[in-house]
Amino acid sequence: MQEVNIIARDLMEFLDKSPVNFYAARTVASRLDLAGYTRLDPAQAWDIKPGGKYYVVKNDSAVFAVNVADAAPSAGFRIIAAHSDSPTFRIKPHPEMVSDGGVVKLNVEVYGGPIMYTWFDRPLSIAGRVVLRSEDPLRPRVELVKFDRPLLTIPHLAIHFNRQVNEGNRLSAQKDLLPVIAIVKEQAEAKGMLIRLVAEALGCKVDDILDFDLSLYDTTPACLVGMNDEFVTSGRLDDLSMVHAALTALTESDGDCGQTRVMAIFDNEETGSGTKQGAASPVLANMLRRIVESLGGSLEDFDRSIANSFMVSADNAHAFHPNYGEKYDPTNHPVPGGGPVIKINARCKYMTDADSSGVFRAICERAGVPCQTFVNHSDVPGGSTLGNILTSQMDLRGVDMGNALWAMHSVRETASALDQAYTVKAFKEFFK
Secondary structure (H helix, E strand, O other), rough: OOOHHHHHHHHHHHOEEEEEEEEHHHHHHHHHHHOOOEEEEOOOOOOOOOEEEEEEEOOOEEEEEEEEOOOOOOOOOOEEEEEOOOOEEEEEEEEEOOOOEEEEEEEEEEEEOOOHHHOOOOEEEEEEEEEEOOOOOOOEEEEEEEOOOOOOOOOOOOOOHHOHHOOOOOOOOOOOOOEEEOOOOOOHOOOOHHHHHHHHHOOOOOHOOOOOOEEEEEOOOOOEEEOOOOEEOOOHHHHHHHHHHHHHHHOOOOOOOOEEEEEEOOOHHOOOOOOOOOOOHHHHHEEEEEHHHHHOOOOHHHHHHHHHHHEEEOEEEEEEOOHHHHHOOOOOOOOOOOOOEEEEEEEEEEOHHHHHHHHHHHHHHHHHOEEEEEEEEEEEEEEHHHHHHHOOOOOOOOEEEEEEEOOOOOOOOOEEEEHHHHHHHHHHHHOO
């Protein structure tokens, strides 16, 4: 149990340092730096060496790392893919809106598919990327900003004004979900309030700020709950728990497994992956092809390497909820603490088939880790994830899996601490 506790607390530290996708990518990159990985510039020529450790950052929000094998370029890749983004609220340009009494609220829009009412009455703050002027207009300066103190809250309407609130409460993202940030005496004080706040935090001039990608996050730290600390509860477990497991396995894997180890942390999975840093783009295929070519391989070597490869698409699954058993498939519903979950869908929403499921089961057996299966209730359609989307770029064998969560896409999700340790162990076996 000591190892489980160590992994769970490391996960919580990782989550607290990663309030939004940009900080998740920075946290991953800093851990890769500590593990001896060299950052590559996509705009420069690469000098890849057998046995070398390298990574690339895309859009400040996606990270792709490789531990190059000593074998021939066509030996293939062992890939674990996950994503850095989670459902939240993005702040719109010119966001300040003044209400009666000088109350200032911010204009935001929904990112992904959050359970919106879980964001009410929470201590919230702001984090993300800020783009600043530079001497080259095509290469602006980029800074990250994170406010550690609570700055906002989204107050719920009192039950006295909506007696039916507990019978169902349809929400308007434009009306009901706007966070409050301040009270001002004069309406003119509100104009540019957010930009001034960001400029002060960065120590720059207001006029230096060209634009921003800023989002809300819950400031409540991750924590353990349960009589025996069985559960981890936090925001962004989907999918940062899988990012943490993949990163831990990669940086703690030694020696040469005969194939190049790859960790691919994409962005924008929650909005369909259709961006230059998403799984629907050629970003990973391009990187792997460049590695093969830098090692002296040909296009045919690259095609052979893909044919020899296997990918674990790591995105979380739904844990059986003790209050809603009727929502789940009667024979394929994973439980917290039961091990990593293989995700299966007859409509091919997941990339899993019998072949890839068998591969992952064998990996778990070798690692001494139990595994489970998730199949949707036949009356409930399921969503897709990274695996199927990525196969539009590379015809990989692979499996979709994840850890079982409660309240997926809530502002705070819950997972088993034991499952995180199980998955780290299984990923290490995959990279062995």
